[in-house]
Amino acid sequence: MPTTCSISRRSFVKLVATSAGLMVSGLSISMPEATPEQHNGDKLDAEFKLFTLHSDNSITLFCPRSEMGQGVMTSMAQLLLEELDADWSQIKQVQHAWADFDRFGAQDTIGAISSFIGWESHRQAGAAVKLLLRQTAAEHWQTDINNVSTDKGQIKNQQSQQTLTYGQLTTLLQGKDLPEKIALKSPEEFKLIGHSMPRLDIADKLSGKAIFGIDQQLANMKIATVQRCPVFAGKLVSFDAKEALKIKGVRDIFAVPSGVAVIADNYWQAQKARKLLNIHWDEGEFSHQSSNTLMQKFAEQLNSQGNKITDIGDVQSRFDADNAVHVEDFHFPLVAHVTMEPMNCTVWRQQHHCEIWAPTQNPQDAKRSAAKALKLEEAKVRVNVTFLGGGFGRRAQDDFVIEACEIAKNLDYPIKLIWSREDDLQHDYYRPLNRQRITASLKDGKIVAWQHKVATLSTAPYHFSLGARHKEDGDWVAYGGSEESLYQIPNFQTQTHLAKTPLTVGILRGISHGYVNFASEVTMDELAQGANIAPIDFRLQHINEPRAQIVLTTLKDKISQYQNGTEGQIDSHVGIAFGHEKSQGDYQYYNAAAALVCNTPQGLKLCKVILVLDHGQVINPDGLKAQAQGSLMYALSMMLQKQIDLDHGRIQQSNFHDYPVARMGEEVDVELHSIGNHKWPMGTGEKLQGTLQPAIANALSKASGTRIRSIPINLATLKA
Amino acid sequence: MQLSINDNIIHTELEADTPLLWLLRDELGLNSTKFGCGMGLCGACTVHLNGQPVRSCSLTIAAIGNNKITTIEGENSAQIQCLKAVWMQQNIPQCGYCQVGQLMSASALLKQNNNPDEATINAAMSGNICRCGTYVRIKAGIIAAAKQIRVIEV
CATH class of the missing domain: 3.30.365.10 (Aldehyde oxidase/xanthine dehydrogenase, molybdopterin binding domain)
Known part of the structure; x- marks a missing residue:
């Protein structure tokens, strides 16, 4: 039975590196001494951790991350082939890697991690084999390695002008050590990274060969x-x-x-x-619970002291001294993933x-x-x-x-x-039901104190990672993003109330950022209004991170042509929002969105979204655009359709008739501007919900005069 | 029971109330036609019945009679070929799970109308859900494929 992950069973010179370093454990096969030129017919392949180099110079790639539409097979290939100096046409096939930590490292495909990790692992893997090929060719030609160059899967002796394909060298690689810690290319040398290489998985998805x-x-x-x-x-x-x-x-x-x-x-x-x-x-007992009873409990909890996650300065004394702005509570329903494939x-x-x-x-x-x-x-x-x-x-x-x-x-x-669709909707690991309260104080146009209280279902019992399940950090995905801010606020406090229930909850595209950043960015707009400062300027005056400043000033420039009301090119209202993560090291991204809501005879309508991203080096610009487009449609489904309700301990919705999602005719395009830098790359597909959604909410507020505190939003009830 | 699928006569012993989708997938191994909802709401299972798009999850094999069923494995029209070429060129699919259904709806549309306007595309394609949200590209792809077909037909 063929499997999606079967590997070549032909005899090969196996060069499988160990997990500790990149030592080669050569699998010896008996064969006569041969020169590379004679190897064409020998069918000897060199297998490395992440790819097999075939003797015919074609390449089979093993993709350690799961291809679910984000284009990871293609972006990982770009990283590896860039440093290998291989030609795109050498790719024979891409196979999903099977679960194997020792060979492939971590394989969980979550948190925009593929680009972040692959930036090092895949480039190093390509660079190591390229150097080994050059060393091997130099030995064979008895010349200095500096005379040996590579390009498009070919090795050239610059003195003699002789050339060999990579594939012709596979046999000579046998028993050799892979070099470690190779110097990588500088961005000016990129031929594949930063280019819209065609996706490698589409042909099979159209022919029916792709196996889901x-x-x-x-x-x-x-x-x-x-x-x-x-x-x-x-x-x-x-x-x-x-x-x-x-x-x-x-x-x-x-x-x-x-x-x-x-x-x-x-x-x-x-x-x-x-x-x-x-x-x-x-x-059992849970049959008495509903979304309403849980939300009521959250409302009561927000009146009491929660678990202090962050406590900088003294928020309370600022609230007493200045006029604190109490924003009405935000509340978010359960959200289901609804993957197309149950x-x-x-x-x-x-x-x-x-x-x-x-x-x-x-x-x-x-x-x-x-x-x-x-x-x-x-x-x-x-x-x-x-x-x-x-x-x-x-x-x-x-x-x-x-x-x-x-x-x-x-x-x-x-x-x-x-699973049936009904099974899928009624036994999901939903985005947690939650309620949030933000209190802030403004003085002379600046925020002096900020308190963010989050009451949410606990994710720890169900955390996707076995390492975090039932542990305290298993709850971070339920409130993460509320515990820190890029905005410079001297007094800052976050409190949580976590409810453990039998209702299975987990991560959904953007985790908690999808709702905590929603609440924060709607509040920022409200504070900006209170301070009588334009929303982008208000955010800018609280930020000292240069990458964030560039993103916001770029957005300001891009929306300058759109005026509120009827003075601009279109009769539109602009709402903006900012999003970021800045963890230790290079795991950071900055983005900002502007939503344009138009008055139409049918009522308010989202007519355009402008998105500015600094997610570091862009690996595939068209892939990035696709993720931005798809993320917007995902946001619109969540914001403008229906919600998941728990009643009598069970989910009330069952299929697309009572949990509808966006369809053809409801699409809105994204005008995408990427800040062209070469910082450490971050994926994007997961990272936009917490920015797109509050931008849309802020635009709808401007157009209707009604602040958005929850989703889904019934556009029919919002009056222009 | 005897059915015409992709111009082949198929004999099946399955119960008459079996939806066509499960004959295709579980008995004939024609896996390109996908299961998404089981209620005719998402379009992932779209096939052609005498050239018209139908949802195979909600069509019992007893209801097919002498009508001809075509799945994407048997759909070789100029329309589907142009659509597939555009789908490749414009990197339209993301996860790809819904795309065979999208292509079957689109090819049926283009056979009826080789120059559909936006409202016509919306009407023909709104039965096909894409959770990756590729609608902007699908719409552009149908318009591009229609243009190619008009060139072929001239």
Whole structure:
């Protein structure tokens, strides 16, 4: 059975580096002494950690990060081939790496981390092999390495003018050590980085060759579905499989920790059968809870002292001395991810080992959890990563992989677990329900004190990373962004109230920044109005970070042509917002958005978004644009459609009719301006929700005179 | 039961109420047609029935009768070829999961109308959800493909 991750089984000179350094463990194969020119027909490949160099000079890349639409296969290829000095046409294929920390390092695809880590790992990997190729060629030609140059997958002896392809040298690489810590190119030398290279995954996605998790096929494979308790943490009391087993094609029905599993020849049979199970659930205490009761509890908590995460200066005494501005509470509903491809996972449990195919953003944790569920050593479990039909953070969780393993361990044939859309919407790891209160004091046009209180569902019990689950830092994704500010405010305090409930919550495109920065940036606009200072100027006078200043002044320049009211080119209202993260080291980005809301005969309409980004070096400008465009549509779905409601302990929405998302005809384009610098790159797909959304909210406020405190927003009720 | 799929006669023993999608995917291995909602709301499962776009998740095999089903595996029209070429050139797909459904709706549209205006595109394509939000590019892609088709047809 071919798998998406099968590697060449031909004999090859294996140059697999160890995790500690980049030492080569050569796999010797017996063969006569040969000169490189004779190797063309020998089919000897050199396999490195992140790619295989084939003797025909083509390259197979292993992508350690999950391709879920963000273009990571292409951007990682650009980084590696840039330093390898390889030609783009040498790429034969890109395969997802299987879960293997020792070989591939961390593989979780979250937090815009791929570009950030790949900037070092992929460039070094390319540079090391390029240097080894030059050393090897210099030895072969018996010349000084300085006489050996590389370009587009060719090596040239500058003295003799002889050339070899990289592929012709694969055999001579055998047993050699990969050099370490190579000096990398300077930006002026880039030929691939910073260019809109065509995406490597599109051809297969159009031809049908791309295998998503749900497309995995195995001989004798059956389809599994699970009926789960609609109430979170409810328990199975009993079920009766008699009627369900009468459905043609149904093979087996049994209890699993998450509910009752039905196995059938096809999905439709399994779906029909699961409706006939006569299940009795013990719904438990949580069946009395709703979004409203939780939000009410948050409102009460905000009146009391929370856990002080940050406490600089003395906010209280400033509030007493100056006139504190109490902003009305912000409140945000549960949000579902709704990846186009519902959750699924294929598991083949054999006697002593297990192979898994999963559309996962977190293959290594999936492997750990699978091994535990299967009671196997981790070394006996292989997790293959398929294409992902969207991720948005949902697929960083291990629940669907564990569930598939719990089913497969009872069976001697492979199964593919498929969730229905209803399963997907009602058993998500939602963006947490939360309520926030910001209090601030202004003096002479400057903010002197800022208190941000966040009451939210706790994410720690469900954190996608096993290392953070049930730990204190597992809650950072629920309030992160509120605990620090780039705005220079002398008295600054953050408090949290964290509610642990059975309702599964987690990370969703932009984590907590999506709502804490929303609250902060709407408040900034309100304070600017109070100080009678233009919104961009007000932000600028609180910022001393040069990269942020450039972003904001660029935005100011780009929106200068759009005036409020009818004086400008279009009848529009401009709202802006700023977003950033600045962690230790180079993990930092700065962005700002302006939203233009127009008065139309049908009411208020978002007609344009201008986005200015400094996310460091841009790897693929067209890919960046695609992420900005997609992020805006994601924001519009969240802001202008419906919300997820908990009632009687269960989710009320079930499919696209009651949880609609943006469709064709509702699209708005982005005018993108990227600050051209060569700082350490950061991904973008995850990082824009907390900027785009408050910009749109601030524009709608300007147009309607109503401050936006929550989403979703009903545009029909906002009057121009 | 006997059905015409991609100009092949298919015999199936599946129950009459089985949606076409699961015959395609689980029995015939035609995996390009995707499952997204099971209620005809998202368009990921779009195929052609006598050239018209239909949602295969909500069409039972019993309802097909003598009508001809075409999936993207069997769709070789000039329209789909132009669309695929533009989809490549303009880097339209992101995750790609919905894109086969998008292409099937778009090819049916372009067969009817080789110069659709924006409102026509909205009407023909609003049944196909893309969560990656590629709508701006899909719309531009359909307009570009239509232009190429008009050149071919001249």
